[in-house]
Amino acid sequence: xxxxxxxxxQLSLYYNDGAVxxxxxxxxxxKLNELSLRAEFLAIAAPLVKIIPQNETGFAAELDPYALAxxxxxxxxxxxxxxxxxxSSLTVRQxxxxxxxxxxxxxxxxxxxxxxxxxxxxxxxxDANKVASEVxxxxxxxxxxxxxxVRIFNSSENAFREFEFQLFEQYYNYEGDLLVxxxxxxxxxxxxxxxxxxxxxxxxxxxxxxxxxxxGDYESxxxxxxxxxxxxxxxxxxxxSLERQIERNSRGVxxxxxxxxxxxxxxKEVPEFNKQDEKIFFSLQANLETLAGQKRYLAHQVLEIIxxxxxxxxxxxxxxxxxxxxxxxxxxxxxxFSVVTPLPNIETTLLAPIMKxxxxxxxxxxxxxxxxxxxxxxxPNCHDVKYMTEKLTAPKREVTEVFDAAALPEMDELxxxxxxxxxxxxxxxxxxxxxRTGGWEINLSQVIVGVEEDCxxxxxxxxxxxxxxxxxxxxxxxxxxxxxxxxxxxSRHVAGDDFMIQYxxxxxxxxx
Amino acid sequence: MNPELVRDASMLITYGLQPSLYGKLxxxxxxxxxxxxxxxxRMAANAIADGMGLRVAESTEHGIIxxxxxxxxxxxxxxxxVHNRCTEVERRQLIGLCILGIAAVAFQRPGALNSDTxxxxxxxxxxxxxxxxASELEQTELDGGVSESARLIAKYKTLNTSSKTHKPTQxxxxxxxxxxxxxxxxxxxxxxxxxxxxxxxxxxxxFRIQLERGGVSYAYHAVxxxxxxxxxxxxxxxxx
Numbered sequence: 248x249x250x251x252x253x254x255x256x257q258l259s260l261y262y263n264d265g266a267v268x269x270x271x272x273x274x275x276x277x278k279l280n281e282l283s284l285r286a287e288f289l290a291i292a293a294p295l296v297k298i299i300p301q302n303e304t305g306f307a308a309e310l311d312p313y314a315l316a317x318x319x320x321x322x323x324x325x326x327x328x329x330x331x332x333x334x335s336s337l338t339v340r341q342x343x344x345x346x347x348x349x350x351x352x353x354x355x356x357x358x359x360x361x362x363x364x365x366x367x368x369x370x371x372x373x374d375a376n377k378v379a380s381e382v383x384x385x386x387x388x389x390x391x392x393x394x395x396x397v398r399i400f401n402s403s404e405n406a407f408r409e410f411e412f413q414l415f416e417q418y419y420n421y422e423g424d425l426l427v428x429x430x431x432x433x434x435x436x437x438x439x440x441x442x443x444x445x446x447x448x449x450x451x452x453x454x455x456x457x458x459x460x461x462x463g464d465y466e467s468x469x470x471x472x473x474x475x476x477x478x479x480x481x482x483x484x485x486x487x488s489l490e491r492q493i494e495r496n497s498r499g500v501x502x503x504x505x506x507x508x509x510x511x512x513x514x515k516e517v518p519e520f521n522k523q524d525e526k527i528f529f530s531l532q533a534n535l536e537t538l539a540g541q542k543r544y545l546a547h548q549v550l551e552i553i554x555x556x557x558x559x560x561x562x563x564x565x566x567x568x569x570x571x572x573x574x575x576x577x578x579x580x581x582x583x584f585s586v587v588t589p590l591p592n593i594e595t596t597l598l599a600p601i602m603k604x605x606x607x608x609x610x611x612x613x614x615x616x617x618x619x620x621x622x623x624x625x626x627p628n629c630h631d632v633k634y635m636t637e638k639l640t641a642p643k644r645e646v647t648e649v650f651d652a653a654a655l656p657e658m659d660e661l662x663x664x665x666x667x668x669x670x671x672x673x674x675x676x677x678x679x680x681x682x683r684t685g686g687w688e689i690n691l692s693q694v695i696v697g698v699e700e701d702c703x704x705x706x707x708x709x710x711x712x713x714x715x716x717x718x719x720x721x722x723x724x725x726x727x728x729x730x731x732x733x734x735x736x737x738s739r740h741v742a743g744d745d746f747m748i749q750y751x752x753x754x755x756x757x758x759x
Numbered sequence: 760m761n762p763e764l765v766r767d768a769s770m771l772i773t774y775g776l777q778p779s780l781y782g783k784l785x786x787x788x789x790x791x792x793x794x795x796x797x798x799x800x801r802m803a804a805n806a807i808a809d810g811m812g813l814r815v816a817e818s819t820e821h822g823i824i825x826x827x828x829x830x831x832x833x834x835x836x837x838x839x840x841v842h843n844r845c846t847e848v849e850r851r852q853l854i855g856l857c858i859l860g861i862a863a864v865a866f867q868r869p870g871a872l873n874s875d876t877x878x879x880x881x882x883x884x885x886x887x888x889x890x891x892x893a894s895e896l897e898q899t900e901l902d903g904g905v906s907e908s909a910r911l912i913a914k915y916k917t918l919n920t921s922s923k924t925h926k927p928t929q930x931x932x933x934x935x936x937x938x939x940x941x942x943x944x945x946x947x948x949x950x951x952x953x954x955x956x957x958x959x960x961x962x963x964x965x966f967r968i969q970l971e972r973g974g975v976s977y978a979y980h981a982v983x984x985x986x987x988x989x990x991x992x993x994x995x996x997x998x999x
Contacts, residue, residue, distance in 0.1 A: 392868060393876065417877040419963050421821050422782055423950050425877060590872050590971065591979040594863040594888075600982055601859065602892050602908040609985050610852045610907050615835055616981035617855045619827040620974040621862055622836040623946035623965075624813065626776050683945060693779040701944040701951060 283401050290397045291412055291432050295320075298382045305365045306354045307378050318349045319386060320437045323415060323429045324480075335428040339383065339417065342427055347372070347379035387415050387427065423700055434484050446516045449478045453523045456549070460531060465545035472552040479556045482520075483563055486513055490570070493577045510570055517567045521560035528553045666713045673706025680711060681727065681750040691715045691729070691746040692736035699739045708740040715746040726751040767793070768803035772813070775823040776834070778947050778965065782821035791822050816972035826969045828977065850935070853911050857932075857939035860885045861949075862970060865962050872971040875964065882936050882957030889932065890916050933957065 295316035299307065322345045326337030354370035388395055399410040414433040419425055429437070452475045459468035489509055531550050538546050591597070601613065669677075680698045695708050718724035719731050729746040736745045771790040774780050780787055793800045795818050808815050808825065812832025817824040827835050865880040866872050893912035915932040927933035940960055943949040948966035953959045 389879070392878070417961075418875045419877055419950070419961060421819055421964055423947060423963055425950075425952065425961060590975050592869075593859070593866055593970075593975060596979055597975070597982055598856075598859050598863045599892070600986060601856070603896060603906055604986060604989065605907055606989075607848070607852070607907045609989065610855070611848060613981060613985055614851060614855045615830045615837070616978055617859055618836045619830050619832075620978035620981075621858050621970070622942075623778055623948065623969075624776055624825055624827055624834040625836040627833045679941070680945075683941065693777070696779045696783070697945045697947070700947050701941070 283399065283403065286399055287410055287412075288436075290399060290410055291414070291436055293397055294386060294388070294395050294414065298385050299378075300381055300385075303378070305368075306357050306370050307350075307374065309357055309361070309364055310350060310353050310378070315346070315349055315353070315382065316386070317437070319346060319382070320414075320429065320433060322346070323427055324434060324437055327428065335426045337427050339387070339425050339427055343376070343379050343383050346382055347375045350378050350382070351375040387417060388413075389417075393417065431484055431488060435481065446482070446512065449475070449482060449516075449520055452478060453520065453527065456553075457523075457527055460527065460534075460546075460549070463542065465542050465549060468549050469545050469552075472549045476552050476556055479520075479559050483559055486517070486563055486567065489513070490566070490573070493570075493574055506574065510574055514567055514570065517560060517564050521557065521564045524553055524557040524560055528557055666710070666717065669710045669713070670706050673704060673710050676702055676704060676707040677710035677714065680707065681714070681748075684748070684750050686749065686751055688747055688749040690732075690736075691748050692738065694748070695736075695738045695741065705740040708738060712741045712743060715748055716743075718748070719746055761799075764800055765803055765807070768800055769807055771804050771823060772807050772811070772825070775808075775815070775825045780822065781947070781965075787822050788820060791818055791820065794818050794823065814973060816974075817968045824965055824968050824972075826972065826974055828973060830981075849911060849914075852907070853915060853932070853935045854939055856889065856908055856911070857885070857936050858943070860889045861936075861939060861943065861960075862966075864888050865960075866967070866970070872967060872975065875967070878962045878967075879952065879959055880962070881955060881959045882933065882940060884956065885936055886916075886932055886957070 296312050298312050298316055298319075299310050319342075322342060323335065323337060326335045351370065351372060354375060357364060358370055387393060393413045393416055394411055395413065396409055396411045398407050400407050412432050413430045414436075416428050416430055417425055418428065452471055456468050456471045456475060459465070459471060489506070493506060528550065531546060531553065535543065535546055535550065601610070605613065676698065680694055680701075684694060691711065695711050698707050698711065714724060714727055715729045718727040719729040722728075728749045728751075730748075732745045732747060734745045736742065767790060771787070771794060774784065774787040774790065782788075794804055794815070795801070804823075805815060811834065812827060812829035813825050813834060814828040815823050816826045825834075861880060864885050865878045868878070871878050889912050893909040893916070896906055896909040897913060912932060915930065915935065917931055918933065919928045919931050920926060921928055927937060937958070940949060940951070940958060943966065944951060944960070946965075948963055948969075949960040950963055951958055952961050
């Protein structure tokens with residue numbers, strides 16, 4: 248017998264008339280759906296308790312996954328820029344280091360309290376690093392693009408269904424750093440999601456804090472202030488998510504029924520909460536001097552939390568002011584004209600037909616289009632005969648710096664010595680980078696910056712700089728010509744004078 | 760129109776043509792900010808880009824991302840920019856297929872192009888995808904025999920490596936994929952994250968944005984156009 252039938256039976260027995268009306272049936276369905284939603288909320292926590300690999304032994308097998316998982320989420324949430332859920336400052340590498348530190352702390356405590364676990368052998372940082380990398384790998388779910396899937400039993404439908412969710416997202420910023428941010432599910436899990444409306448909860452909390460402060464109960468006020476901050480963060484997260492929804496024209500969004508009432512509510516609520524927080528802040532600040540001892544300490548802590556919340560609401564109030572206009576623009580663009588059309592799938596609409604249908608001639612014809620669509624623009628050379636002649640016949644530029652270390656005679660030997668010190672791998676990568684310039688004249692700084700994005704090896708950057716300096720001093724070095732420019736550059740690993748370089752692969756630098 | 764404004768707008772396009780300057784110059788960032796906030800300036804920059812067969816695909820606080828919207832533009836990249844040894848027709852075609860294969864595997868998840876969540880791909884995944892598609896085609900009876908792409912991939916799918924460096928030799932699909940990845944990395948389109956499975960690469964925002972804001976649609980129309988011409992060769996002849 249299904250859950251729905253059981254509930255119906257219980258209800259009919261309760262009323263003792265054996266009949267259940269349609270309204271009552273709707274209530275049962277809604278109760279069961281709610282149960283299913285609560286089960287989903289529980290399921291979201293499932294990956295967190297399975298973060299320690301099962302084949303671990305020794306200290307690793309004894310780690311507390313609960314504290315570790317919560318600390319993991321805290322690191323990610325703490326990294327949010329201005330508490331904006333879509334922008335984080337935490338790289339995956341930094342996260343691994345933080346988790347390794349958490350694991351090592353647990354190792355030390357285990358060693359202190361239960362030395363028998365590893366027969367008295369001291370835990371090592373390397374072990375912690377290794378486990379940390381696995382923990383990060385599991386929670387970021389790299390193999391499944393961050394997605395977790397669990398099977399949930401839906402009581403109202405009396406059937407299983409797949410429930411897919413994500414706790415963290417990896418994304419690149421424009422500088423190319425791989426960062427981690429929490430999803431809304433993760434933030435809700437950490438901040439104890441509440442089923443009450445956020446605005447109502449917040450209104451109740453600010454009133455409560457106000458009264459607790461009036462009564463002089465600062466201990467309770469501090470607890471409420473922490474809750475107030477959690478709700479503030481959730482509130483912010485929901486507002487930013489609404490903003491994104493408006494801009495992305497998410498499918499299934501009902502503009503009139505969902506977005507408009509939400510905007511109306513937010514534009515009223517946010518300035519109101521900002522005002523309330525400011526009121527609490529100023530009254531607390533005014534009374535702080537009159538307090539002493541423990542009360543003063545607690546009041547100060549409450550004040551700091553309220554200051555943080557006031558800041559968040561002030562920024563939100565500013566954003567919310569522009570929301571109605573953004574909504575109007577988005578509605579015209581997406582809602583009325585519906586300019587957003589689904590993009591063609593690259594595999595099925597481009598790769599598959601080209602693979603299947605194309606002859607050699609067609610492949611040659613389509614190539615420029617593919618390159619134009621998928622590759623970066625190419626800067627053509629301007630063949631200016633006058634400029635080229637002037638450049639070739641110009642006298643060598645005098646160096647005017649007061650102290651020019653690179654021009655000193657003893658620097659020659661030093662440069663050659665330094666080039667020899669570069670690892671074979673570094674030289675090899677530097678050579679590949681020079682070959683990729685395709686014989687064009689290019690700034691050394693551009694090549695180095697490109698290489699650092701690619702492989703980030705200090706040796707390679709140093710090799711390129713040394714090759715260029717040597718080529719400049721010797722009027723060429725194994726096919727590499729370098730002209731010193733008046734500008735300086737600084738990359739991740741090296742800094743110095745910039746050169747215009749041109750490489751001809753006919754005679755290689757490494758053969759010199 | 761104010762000549763100063765046009766000069767500054769051209770300067771923005773000049774900076775935009777050099778991906779390595781992205782986020783590196785204060786003057787560039789100031790012009791990018793002006794592009795986002797000043798309507799006249801934006802119109803001028805868009806008109807200049809348009810005249811050169813380009814399009815401002817995206818503007819951020821660090822700069823702009825330009826994409827080519829016309830294959831007659833002087834800025835159209837060609838395969839020799841990927842690798843200067845790729846002068847033979849076959850190699851050029853193979854590099855083109857590799858770049859397309861990388862994008863197809865990396866952005867295969869529905870909605871991947873519309874989301875800023877990172878997408879990763881390994882060289883071996885792309886290799887396996889291309890080889891699987893080619894071998895499937897080899898087994899299928901096609902009207903005009905085996906397709907050119909399938910023939911190319913079958914020819915280069917060998918796993919030869921150099922005895923000295925243990926790296927793929929130039930007669931392999933692996934080598935061509937390495938060159939394609941290397942080129943995309945140099946253009947700050949992808950970033951190598953690890954050496955796993957021949958190299959794991961993450962797709963950087965520049966690449967996704969270029970594809971999302973017109974790149975894929977442009978290629979799609981070009982492919983459809985070519986297929987139409989193949990199906991009705993006489994229509995093309997009569998039009999001429």
